[in-house]
Amino acid sequence: MTVFGDVDTLIANNETLVIEIRNSTNPQTILEIIRQIHDIITGSSRQKSAMLSIGIVPVLMNHCTVENYEVLAEVLDVFTSLSKGASSNRDVLLECDGILEFVIKANYCENLRVKMAALRFLRALLHDFPSAPDILFAESELISHFITLIPEHTEFQLPILSIFTTCCKNDLHQNTLFAAGVLDVLPPLISSPNQRIVFATVSLFEALCRDNLVIAQAVSNLTDTQGNSIIEVIEELIKWNKPADFLLKICQLFAHFVQLPVIWDSPPDLAFKLYSLVIPTLVQHCKPTNSIEHRIAAANSIADLTTRQLNLQRGAFETEHAMSILCKYFTISTNGTDSQSINELRRAGFRALAALTENDEESRTQLLESEKFLTYLLDGLNDPCSAVSLAAATCLHSLTRSVTKLRTSLYDSSIWKQLLLMLQMSDIQLQCVSLATFCNFLLPFSPCRQDILSENVVKIIVEKLKSSECREVRYNALFSLMNVTYQSSRELKMHIIDLLGIDAFHELLSDSDPEFIMKTLGLLRNLISGTKDIDDICLKLGDEFLLKIVFDSTKQSPEVTEQALCLLANMADGTRMNDVILCNDQLLHHLKDLSTQECNKAAISNCVTNLLQNCEPGAEQRKKVMQQFDILIPFDQCSVTASVTSPPLSRFD
């Protein structure tokens, strides 16, 4: 029989086989024909498609009704072969009625050969299949069955590990596998002499621990057969002559472990190994001599590993001049590389650099001093691919956390203009990061502040605060506004109040999240500052409204109460407002009550000092009023001193 030829001939030839098998009743003949079919389709995608098109699947499934294990195993092997090759082949297979029930039933078969063939088929069927988890997790019994199979036979291990890894995509999957006891059977596999099983085990651990601290903690408590901690055993596997995929997978796993206390507490060796082994391994794979895929994975792992880990950021920065290695991510030539890979590479580069410069001033300096980096960054922010521009913006955010950089290189480059464009894009994440970055650009010591404000950025920020559907965007917008108002001019403050409107404050203060309330109070504090402006701004906002805010907010958590008292202290600094407060018996009573709580002492003291206005005329009178309400006058205020305005709030982050 010819293997090559046009599709029609293929189909014609194959059809005769199908007829033969249909008409045959002799098991031996059937087996031989199935083997013949297997030989024909092996290695030929065309033959597989042709076979599927003539409906071989139901015919073969029909022949498996008898308990003939040899036929069953052979049929499963044919199906495995059919599901490989063109990606459409699998879809055709999955459309066949009862195929899933068939393979699942075969997995419970007593016969070893059938079981292995069924596992191989299921693995091939689920490999790289988007709905694979739905198929597996619909069968909770099958999961437990697989877990019991793992220790039974080494031949079962690879396919089962591979199926679990393919299907473990979110915390629901992770927790289901965890609850089914998958962790109990994995430790012995990590010491398997078969490197493919070790790799598959590490991959499954990685899939289980991804963004799941509970499982990561459970994994860290595991020990191998000799009683060694599994983390230590995995760390021992890092040897640079092993394949890059394997090494990178281990490093990825360590990025999930990094937040565990066990890494930093008990054996100091583990933390040291992160510096001396995991990070160097990642930096090694960032070098241009590696494949693009490996460079992408390595840089992403550096980002995951070092974000919020100050010590590791420093260590990674020092390792083999990682910064300059990562800068090469932006110089790759587009020849012969697909644009998606290049985008992923640049994204990974920016992500890693964002993590490394998150807290360390020296790395920021070195990065900004490195040739052309600002150009790369601008290109990145400009990139039509939002993933790249988002990563670039995150990197810019890290860089703006430095006072010096805000006043030097970042000011010179006018890079904020690009940020302003990003702020107006529809991508929520982009809005989020650009608002966070504007928080820093808009601080009073930032020379860009005036330029940015003249672009009417406040209007945009207020719009985001009032109308964005995303809480993070609203929160960052609120934060930015708080920073804008810090030490701002009377006109700007009035403008912001006009734009926001009183209702917006109402709405923000009635939010369920105390963080929102805190920041709104902070915004009000910044608005109600500067002795001359206080009375007018309070008038604009409404005295009653403000007093009510203070009244209401001081009944909440200690943090919110403190903010509200600070706001009251600022208000008391205005001459007119001072009278208004001192005339409000209810509030003064409330202040007296609050002053009995230890946690409020400092804030109350500020309030009283400002209410007293010791160096202004009428201080004695004011003192009397307060004494009427049993409010204690701080000892140092008994004589003449200057008033205290509680410091305004700003976020530099």
Next chain:
Amino acid sequence: MNSMVECIGETSSAQSSKNRLVSHLPHLGNLVLPSVWSAKDKTNHPIPTACGLYYFEITVISKGRDGFMGVGISSQSISLNRLPGWDRVSVGYHGDDGHSFVSSGTGQPYGPTFTTNDVIGCGINFLERTCFFTKNGINLGVACSDIDLEKAIYPTIGLQTPGEIIEANFGQEDFVFDIDQVICEITKKLNQQIEAIHRPFEMQSTLNQLVSSYLVCHGHAEAANAFAQATGQSLGEEATSISNRQLIQKYVLSGNISHAIFTTKKLYPGLLEKNPSLLFQLKCRQFVEIISGVDSLQEPEEIDGLLPEARCVEPMHTDDEDEVIDHAMTNGVEEVNLKDPLEQIITAGRELRLLYEDIKTSSDNNSENEQLMHDVFSLVAYSDPKSSRVSHHFLQERREIVYNALNGAILDACGLQRTPPIHILLSHVSECLDQMTSNGLGARSFVQLDQIVK
């Protein structure tokens, strides 16, 4: 290991204690450390370039007054009053500013500064001609990428202000930095380079020929046939000829030397007569095998491949050795009873002796032959020859040696290659590696031929 240190710098002093080398510098000066420790040779030795990768570490015990310390490498001609890196052909990493200096008084920003309790390492990769430094186990990256290897280079530590104390580790203790990973990496890179080399010939057929000739040479007839069929090539030798050699191989390797000699004589007449030394070896082997109880002097009658299988390789038990020897001594019969093992040993021994005398005049390796003969004769003197001084004669390897000699002689006689090309290839590679070593090519250190062959 006791390290000898000779300090070149006049104003510096060095103390050495067991497993510990401490240099304490009261004044300005440089310390050039020997890289190869030897109790006899007290001079400073340069780093051998053939090592491929060289690494040492220092621990800063005290940074002294100002911590103006430098670690690195330098040629012998540098001024010992200056820190490594400042002079020509020297590289240094300085603790006070963290800069690297490459044959220049001006440093480049390189890494962090270092001070008391820091462990600083210096590594030289002779393959890439690069120099890197480490601090507390972290590789700080390449400091110099084109080291001049024309001149001999020395590990160097420069200390400039009073009170600076360092301790050096040249491998006598574990390094803080994981140097094994670098070795793994270089090996991997080197293998990739080798893989990437363009081969001017078609590799697969060459490999097939190598495998085929190996199988033929060692008489693996069936494997050779199957391989030839699978790869579609000719064997270069008649299948029957291979089978014949295989038969002889079977006899020799199972200790049935009488059959082997008989078969060889029948199949390759004149071969053994032309190679008396080979015959002598075979006879010696036969003597040993008779003692083992595996062989006998009885010659087979037929050789058409249906010869009886050789017996198991268990040597005979010699519980009653003394009695047997007594018997042999008192008996002294001329008539040989070939069924009696003792008679056979005596006869075989006599034959061997005669043969030795015969070839004494013609053979080149007389002393070897004599030694061999004495060795095998002495086996009879032990009550348990298997645990005696000469017990190695019972090892399977001894049969293999004899077989290889016989097989080679047969192949020679048939006009075929005596040594399979793959062996020649291995010898060439081995020699090539030796040449690399003697010429100081570092890549050699990362090739383990034994492991590859394994």
